[in-house]
Amino acid sequence: MAQAHAAAADKYYIPHSSPWPIIGSASLFVLMFGVIAYLNEWLPLWVMLPGFALLIFMFVGWFSTVIGESQKGMYNLSVDRSFRMGMIWFIFSEVMFFAAFFGALFYARSLAVPWLGGEGTKIFTHALNWPSFENAWPTNGPANVGPRADGSFEIIPAFGLPAINTLILLTSGVTVTIAHHALRAGHRVMLNTFLFLTVALGFLFVYLQGVEYHHAYTELGLKLSTGIYGSTFFMLTGFHGFHVTLGAIMLLVIWFRTMRGHMTPERHFAFEATAWYWHFVDVVWLGLFIFVYWV
Amino acid sequence: MLSARKIQVILAALFAAGLAPLASAAWGDLNMPVGVTELSREIYYLHQLILWVCVVIAIAVFSVMIYSIVKFRKSQGAVPDTKMLHSTRVEIVWTVVPVLILVAMAIPAARGLMNIEDSRNVEMNVKVTGYQWKWQYEYMESGVSFFSNLDSASNAARQLQSGVDPNSVPNYLLSVDRPLVIPVGTKVRLLLTAQDVIHSWWVPDFGMKKDAIPGFMNEMWIRVDEDKPGVYRGQCAELCGRDHGFMPIVVEVKSKADFATWLAAQQAADQPPAEIAPAIVDAEQVATPNSVTTPTAG
Amino acid sequence: MATTQAHTAADHDHHDHKPHGIGRWLYATNHKDIGTMYLVFACIMFFVGGTMALIIRAELFQPGLQFVDPAFFNSMTTMHALVMIFGAVMPAWTGLANWMIPMQVGAPDMALPRLNNFSFWILPFAFTLLLATLFVPGGAPAGGWTMYPPLVLQTGDAFPFLIFAIHLMGASSILGAINVVVTVMNMRAPGVGLLNMPLFVWTWLITAYLLIATMPVLAGAVTMLLTDHFFGTTFFAASGGGDPVMFQHIFWFFGHPEVYILILPAFGIISEIIPAFSRKPLFGYGAMVYASASIAFLSFIVWAHHMFTVGMPLAGQLFFMLSTMLIAIPTGVKVFNWTATMWRGSLTFEAPMLFALSFLFLFTIGGFSGLMLAIVPADFQYQDSYFVVAHFHYVLVPGAVFAIMAAVYFWLPKWTGNMYNTALAKWHFWLSTIGVNILFFPQHFLGLAGMPRRIPDYATQFTDWNMVSSVGAFIFGFSQLMFPYIIWKCVKGGEKIGNRAWEGARGLEWELPSPAPYHSWEEAPSRELIARGAQH
Numbered sequence A: 001m002a003q004a005h006a007a008a009a010d011k012y013y014i015p016h017s018s019p020w021p022i023i024g025s026a027s028l029f030v031l032m033f034g035v036i037a038y039l040n041e042w043l044p045l046w047v048m049l050p051g052f053a054l055l056i057f058m059f060v061g062w063f064s065t066v067i068g069e070s071q072k073g074m075y076n077l078s079v080d081r082s083f084r085m086g087m088i089w090f091i092f093s094e095v096m097f098f099a100a101f102f103g104a105l106f107y108a109r110s111l112a113v114p115w116l117g118g119e120g121t122k123i124f125t126h127a128l129n130w131p132s133f134e135n136a137w138p139t140n141g142p143a144n145v146g147p148r149a150d151g152s153f154e155i156i157p158a159f160g161l162p163a164i165n166t167l168i169l170l171t172s173g174v175t176v177t178i179a180h181h182a183l184r185a186g187h188r189v190m191l192n193t194f195l196f197l198t199v200a201l202g203f204l205f206v207y208l209q210g211v212e213y214h215h216a217y218t219e220l221g222l223k224l225s226t227g228i229y230g231s232t233f234f235m236l237t238g239f240h241g242f243h244v245t246l247g248a249i250m251l252l253v254i255w256f257r258t259m260r261g262h263m264t265p266e267r268h269f270a271f272e273a274t275a276w277y278w279h280f281v282d283v284v285w286l287g288l289f290i291f292v293y294w295v
Numbered sequence B: 001m002l003s004a005r006k007i008q009v010i011l012a013a014l015f016a017a018g019l020a021p022l023a024s025a026a027w028g029d030l031n032m033p034v035g036v037t038e039l040s041r042e043i044y045y046l047h048q049l050i051l052w053v054c055v056v057i058a059i060a061v062f063s064v065m066i067y068s069i070v071k072f073r074k075s076q077g078a079v080p081d082t083k084m085l086h087s088t089r090v091e092i093v094w095t096v097v098p099v100l101i102l103v104a105m106a107i108p109a110a111r112g113l114m115n116i117e118d119s120r121n122v123e124m125n126v127k128v129t130g131y132q133w134k135w136q137y138e139y140m141e142s143g144v145s146f147f148s149n150l151d152s153a154s155n156a157a158r159q160l161q162s163g164v165d166p167n168s169v170p171n172y173l174l175s176v177d178r179p180l181v182i183p184v185g186t187k188v189r190l191l192l193t194a195q196d197v198i199h200s201w202w203v204p205d206f207g208m209k210k211d212a213i214p215g216f217m218n219e220m221w222i223r224v225d226e227d228k229p230g231v232y233r234g235q236c237a238e239l240c241g242r243d244h245g246f247m248p249i250v251v252e253v254k255s256k257a258d259f260a261t262w263l264a265a266q267q268a269a270d271q272p273p274a275e276i277a278p279a280i281v282d283a284e285q286v287a288t289p290n291s292v293t294t295p296t297a298g
Numbered sequence C: 001m002a003t004t005q006a007h008t009a010a011d012h013d014h015h016d017h018k019p020h021g022i023g024r025w026l027y028a029t030n031h032k033d034i035g036t037m038y039l040v041f042a043c044i045m046f047f048v049g050g051t052m053a054l055i056i057r058a059e060l061f062q063p064g065l066q067f068v069d070p071a072f073f074n075s076m077t078t079m080h081a082l083v084m085i086f087g088a089v090m091p092a093w094t095g096l097a098n099w100m101i102p103m104q105v106g107a108p109d110m111a112l113p114r115l116n117n118f119s120f121w122i123l124p125f126a127f128t129l130l131l132a133t134l135f136v137p138g139g140a141p142a143g144g145w146t147m148y149p150p151l152v153l154q155t156g157d158a159f160p161f162l163i164f165a166i167h168l169m170g171a172s173s174i175l176g177a178i179n180v181v182v183t184v185m186n187m188r189a190p191g192v193g194l195l196n197m198p199l200f201v202w203t204w205l206i207t208a209y210l211l212i213a214t215m216p217v218l219a220g221a222v223t224m225l226l227t228d229h230f231f232g233t234t235f236f237a238a239s240g241g242g243d244p245v246m247f248q249h250i251f252w253f254f255g256h257p258e259v260y261i262l263i264l265p266a267f268g269i270i271s272e273i274i275p276a277f278s279r280k281p282l283f284g285y286g287a288m289v290y291a292s293a294s295i296a297f298l299s300f301i302v303w304a305h306h307m308f309t310v311g312m313p314l315a316g317q318l319f320f321m322l323s324t325m326l327i328a329i330p331t332g333v334k335v336f337n338w339t340a341t342m343w344r345g346s347l348t349f350e351a352p353m354l355f356a357l358s359f360l361f362l363f364t365i366g367g368f369s370g371l372m373l374a375i376v377p378a379d380f381q382y383q384d385s386y387f388v389v390a391h392f393h394y395v396l397v398p399g400a401v402f403a404i405m406a407a408v409y410f411w412l413p414k415w416t417g418n419m420y421n422t423a424l425a426k427w428h429f430w431l432s433t434i435g436v437n438i439l440f441f442p443q444h445f446l447g448l449a450g451m452p453r454r455i456p457d458y459a460t461q462f463t464d465w466n467m468v469s470s471v472g473a474f475i476f477g478f479s480q481l482m483f484p485y486i487i488w489k490c491v492k493g494g495e496k497i498g499n500r501a502w503e504g505a506r507g508l509e510w511e512l513p514s515p516a517p518y519h520s521w522e523e524a525p526s527r528e529l530i531a532r533g534a535q536h
Ligand code: HEA
Pocket: B054, B057, B061, B097, B098, B099, B101, B102, C146, C259, C260, C262, C263, C305, C306, C307, C324, C325, C327, C328, C329, C331, C332, C333, C335, C363, C364, C365, C366, C367, C368, C369, C370, C371, C372, C373, C374, C375, C379, C382, C383, C384, C388, C391, C392, C395, C396, C399, C400
């Protein structure tokens, strides 16, 4: 049915009005106010729930509207192109968000920690402020900031769970590509199978990441508060894990849609956008594996 | 309705009235101080150079603009030359000429900077620690150490609606209970750090300011001219909270002999043991790890 | 939503019905309605931020503390800057982009209309959070708009408000910028080529890239502040191996491009207005495009010129000095091209042109003081003094803000179909130009004489120039009340104008009727129209 109408959409579709954006803004406000009230210890944690629920409601509503319009064939190729460009630049902005944290990691490793250890131009920093500190990585700083009384901590070796996780994500990148080819070739069963595999691998990654965090928190003395190593480690892997979760949910939605027969070999922006997002999450992980876990 | 011309005349008069104080103020009050150190003079001359380069370029550019505004008015019958679209030649000229001017500015600037960063042959070290809202000075070699607070007269006058006229307080907001004392003609290195938040140590007459950052140690050096003993004043120059405006810096520069007397008197007076003295090393030597201060940030 | 579904592709004809009532604004998807909301919001925030500035100037009229507590003064400084930058100037640019870009590139609307609504409506909520801090325990943020740790971590309950307000503003800017990029890249009518689109579109396109690249970095920076404050991370504390200066690097990696975000669209506006009132095409169109792109590129590698006093290694100081000085070259190219556009033109001096000329002179002055600040040894004296305050207000107020006013006076007749009261507009111009100079020129002297910025009280030798500056502030500030008044009157009525409000105006927007129809180019403009409007 989608194809039948597509020809009619010779004009660039402009929605006449929509309640979703303002519901979205309001939900962000309520959610953030909830978080603020919690952080300021004004109210307990559950105050973020209403905002969160409203946000989910908004996403469901907004995307349902868009999917409905798309299925009715209201979007011509130009609209499709707008969506694609929009998604690409959105992903680019996400890349820059991660860049801030990678920047912090590189700055700490190659400037701040060496300076505190007396290298470069800051010998007095070391001599007068932190005479017993040595430049090394990983570190939780000259004051050995961390949960254990003696300030020690252990790190997660790269070639354990993280390497397995790398394999999982790389494989999921392959499966989503196979699904894409299947979609373009019209092999719906293969599409559904490989898409499902991708979703499963995504959630498996998140699960293993959870196992790793649990291990770090309960046994290694490695927490968010374990000096600069803990800070950069958890912020980078944490935001990444959050993005994987989002990506996996997106893939799941796409899977439900392909199961219902959405997406055609020619027109499947939603699928592609999600796949791009997935690849982005994948590439970020490679950066993490190399710079956070390995070298 | 007033005519545009009349409006212009009235407003021009207003403008002139606004700028009247310019005429009465001496040039010295409007410009950067020349200062009392070799570096401050170098910086002053660099400032003069770039200022005048900018003024000259401004006069040139503004003249062309004003000429166009006066000459090419439609009301004067000017006819637009719509064929004048671009010219690679002039584009090149007005790219290359500024490049040359910038190079001419960058050379003395880079030279001055190297001079400033050259901390060889330091003769004396003072550790300066910023606190909310006071400074601590520790003479590394002699162990003399004290805090320097806003003086009480300024402090009384600066309270909200204190009723005290600031003009009646000598050196309002620029005086302290205990100034930093240094000798003339001596290369004094300041080692700057802070206890709580970032502060910045600035005495305009010395030409320099540098941030005092908690957990880190910055350096800067001063050598006041032999013939310029005196009292020099400055202020904290990095927003550091509520009383950022009220942590002045006063430096008393004494002749070498007077300084020696002063220092001896300080050491004789009840001073805490000189625990920081051994920590100091020259920039060329690498710091020894057995020095004694405790970490300052926690 | 009901309306959304009622309209399918087939019954796309009854376009001209506008939605009515409050829903028209809450659910808006029309670029003009959204543009209007942005502009109104910006205007309100300009007065809010300006009122804070007047509190600052009132306290600084004399030495001694007359009106406010020092902590509140610091809050005013901080909030003034945040409100002006994120609440007034940036939304004003987005509002103008919304109104003009579709009209200038021959598009029916912005590419992603619902997203457009989202970008706008985030803003009032973000500023509700920010301004609410004036009433929370511990007072509004007072650590400066630059939010340096460790000081900013001392903020009271306002702290998370500040962080999340910044997150929301950032989200709004990023989404708005994506919309601009997509509109320009995808919605140009056939025949509107990249190299013949108006410069306002060009500079906004470049601005949008800057926004997409830097706002997420700011979001990252404030997120690290948040976790340092609440979750025990030590990004910015030496004890854990971090560094307070690291924040400054990340912040200015955003912050410096940010100042070009504020000024690049202004360059675009001036490049539209000067040719229109010189009755002559812009001189050196291609050079202007390349200069804008160079400025944007350079803006990413100069950030540490805000940090010359933090004790960077010598090589770093030299690098950032030289790269900063380079920006004078493309900016000079722009100034020279504008001047060449007036050369052998046929000039008239209506309000938009007056503001543009004022921009030309005063922005250049601000640029020169910027260049002086770039010279490291001299910056050791200038840094954190009123010389810096003078510099950036020259580029921001007679720079960015005057360009916004010029743009509004230029296009207001197109928006409303009416001509405004031109005599009043000229009064507004003269009072503004004179007021702004009395306000900010003396601050150069104060800075050179040694007055630090961000202080509520000062030594008595600074009294005279502070008084002059404060008088200027009140002249300037109260003259601005004329602006909304003139606009309001114009919206209500006035002399009707034709399609082309100004004799020399060229461009697709002037081919549309005045007031512009609710939907801009439902049918793409013909090639003749495009050729007639082309800049060169
Ligand atoms: C719209 C905003 C805007 C713009 C356009 C600029 C433009 C420039 N700025 Fe400015 N700046 C700010 C906003 C802006 N700035 C703000 C807000 C701050 C303070 C932030 C804070 O601390 O709170 C600041 C601070 C600031 C500093 C830090 C000062 C300090 O804290 O110590 C420096 C230092 O290098 C600097 C430099 C420059 C330079 C070199 C330019 C150049 O782009 C200027 C180029 C223009 C010209 C030079 C004039 C025209 C050129 C010619 C006519 C050609 C011929 C000229 C020559 C060859 C000389 N700026």
